[in-house]
Amino acid sequence: MNVTLRVWRQANAHSEGRMVTYQVQDVSPDMSFLEMLDLLNEDLTVKGEEPVAFDHDCREGICGMCGVVINGTAHGRGSSPVPTTTCQLHMRSFEDGAVIDVEPWRAGPFPVIKDLVVDRSAFDRIIQAGGYVSVSTGSAPDAHANAVGKQKADRAFDAATCIGCGACVAACPNSSAMLFTAAKITHLAMLPQGQPERHLRVKKMLSQHDAEGFGGCTNIGECAEVCPKQIPFDTISQLNRDLIASLFKRDGK
Template sequence: MNITLRVWRQAGPDTEGHMETIEVPDVSEHMSFLEMIDVVNDRLTLEGKEPIAIDSDCREGICGTCGVMINRQAHGPVRATVCQLHMRSFDDGETIDVEPWRADAFPVVKDLVVDRSAFDRIIAAGGYISAPTGSAPEAHSTPVKKADADHAFDAATCIACGACVAACPNGSAMLFTAAKVTHLGLLPQGQPERGSRVLNMINQHDEEGFGGCTNIGECTAVCPKGIPFDTISQLNRDMLGALLRGE
């Protein structure tokens, strides 16, 4: 198949960017989207041009490194990461618009690469259980209800790709934050820090310049891991509880 790419090109963080049109002939429908970009980059390199900067690492949908807007859909038309998106999801002759995640808290580094370090700082603000190495009690000393463990796991599968932010009309990272708050808040081990965790994480979230959540649900709809929307309610409940208790 043949496609036309319109790709965001931006030489550096402080330079103006623009959409560049690139014709891509002979695309196999079995290629992943990133493999298609690999082929394009090889051609650009041999033509003496700069290849498109794009991040990816594990290419099996779990590291969360890859992620671009494809036709204004985070990760493209399939609910999976870009590395798991295959060209069979597109039509022959289609024009595909590719842009970086856009949010104030995710400045563009180059072309399609953005800086998502804000996520790390949100986790550092409280997205953990303080359990110094060696201090752990025997694993079976605290049973956990299977339903809680499963629900916690569902929330814990977040890969921090940033699709939720890119898709959110408010540029909010509430789903990302809520996933961690819910994961740790549902487990007995997470109780002692539950209140301070949610408040500190939300403060950091706001400080990073992410927007407020208006409960629209675009985040969940594009989330490659299907982090449930109800985690955001859980976050809100935990936050109100913590505020009312005066934490």
Template sequence: MNITLRIWRQANASAEGRMVTYQVQDVSADMSFLEMLDLLNEDLTLKGEEPVAFDHDCREGICGMCGVVINGTAHGRGESPVPTTTCQLHMRSFEDGATIDVEPWRAGPFPVIKDLAVDRSAFDRIIQAGGFISANTGAAPEAHAAPVGKLQADRAFDAATCIGCGACVAACPNSSAMLFTAAKITHLAMLPQGQPERYSRIKTMIAVHDEEGFGGCTNIGECAEVCPKQIPFDTISQLNRDLIASLFKKDGK
């Protein structure tokens, strides 16, 4: 296959960026999207041009490091028949001769570092604000001390599969990180161990979410649509329920 790429090139956070067109030849349908970018970079390096910077690591869809917007959808969800990360999108999803637009996640709280790589440290700060259970090492009770009903456990698990890639923010017209935040809130709210900090956690996490500059949620649903791990959209309602309940609790005031 031969592919035409239009890639966002931006030297650093403060530089102006623009879309630049490249040709990639001899692309095989079995390649992953990132292997196709590798091929482009090998070619650029040999020509003496600067390779395209992009984040990636595990290349098996679990670490959450990769993520670019492909033809207008995060992780190329619009091209893929199934939910996917960028590294698990394969070139067989594209036609020979296709022109593909490749852009970084675009959101104020995710400033571009270079080309397609962005800074997602805001996510870590949301977790720091309460996305944990305070259990010091060694202080844990016996694991079977608190049974968890299977429904609760499964719902906690569904939410806990979030990989923190940021596709939800990239896809959201409001650049809201509500699905990311709601996934953690729901994960911990479903478990008995998460109850003591349940209503203080939500206040502090939402406060940091807003301080970081993410937009508000207007229930549009693009986030859940592009989520590679299919974090349920209804976790956002779980967050809202807990947030409303927290207004009537003294925790964390």
């Protein structure tokens, strides 16, 4: 199959970007979206043009490095029948001859480094602000030494699957990173190890979230729709419950 790409090209953080149109020939429907971009880049390299820069690492949907907005939806969720990362989106999701728009995540706290690559270190700083357990846990404990109820264990695990790709921010009309922050809050709030710092954590992480310049949540729901790991939308209410509870705690005051 052949496709027409309209790709965001931007030389560096300080230059103006624009959409550039490329034709990509002989694309296999079984190629992933990134393999199709590889094909384009090989072609550009042979022609002596600058290849399109894009982030990627594991290419099996678990690292969170890849992520572009495809035809107006993060990770091309609007073209895919299932929640997906960009690397797990296949070209069979597109028609032969399709025109496909490819853009980087767009949000103030995610500045473009080059072409489709954005700087997501704002997420690292949110995690550094409180997304950890600081007590030493020693070696692996005996099974069931620390019993966790099935419901809470499931919920912690669901939230812990967040790969920090940033699709939630890319999709949010407010450019809010609330789903990302709420996933880590919920993950640690469900487990006994997370309890000592629970109420301090929510304040610190949320303060950092706001300091990074992300917008506020208005419960629109675009984030959970594009999330490749299906982080539940209700984790944001969990964050809000912990935040309200933290008003009645001494932590951080």
